[in-house]
Amino acid sequence: MSLTDAVRIVSEVFKKYASEDQQKDTLSPDELKKLLKAECSKKGTDCSSKLSEVMKRLDNNKDGQIDIVEFGTLIGMMAKRM
Numbered sequence: 511m512s513l514t515d516a517v518r519i520v521s522e523v524f525k526k527y528a529s530e531d532q533q534k535d536t537l538s539p540d541e542l543k544k545l546l547k548a549e550c551s552k553k554g555t556d557c558s559s560k561l562s563e564v565m566k567r568l569d570n571n572k573d574g575q576i577d578i579v580e581f582g583t584l585i586g587m588m589a590k591r592m
């Protein structure tokens with residue numbers, strides 16, 4: 511698998527959850543919660559952090575939404591723990 515393939519998968523997962531409400535380019539706290547709940551049950555990922563803490567760490571521009579660039583931080587956090 512190439513990095514481009516990996517980025518495509520990350521982008522697809524992001525869009526799958528981000529498109530649940532009207533703002534389809536960002537994850538709301540609710541959408542992030544759903545994503546973490548679904549994806550964190552898989553092996554190798556860390557879900558010990560609370561949603562509010564994860565949200566705070568990811569939401570760089572403090573608009574209460576997670577965009578695709580901010581989502582990259584979560585991928586980095588998960589990769590670090592693998």
Ligand SMILES: [Ca+2]
Nearest residue numbers: 569573575576
């Ligand atoms: Ca944001």
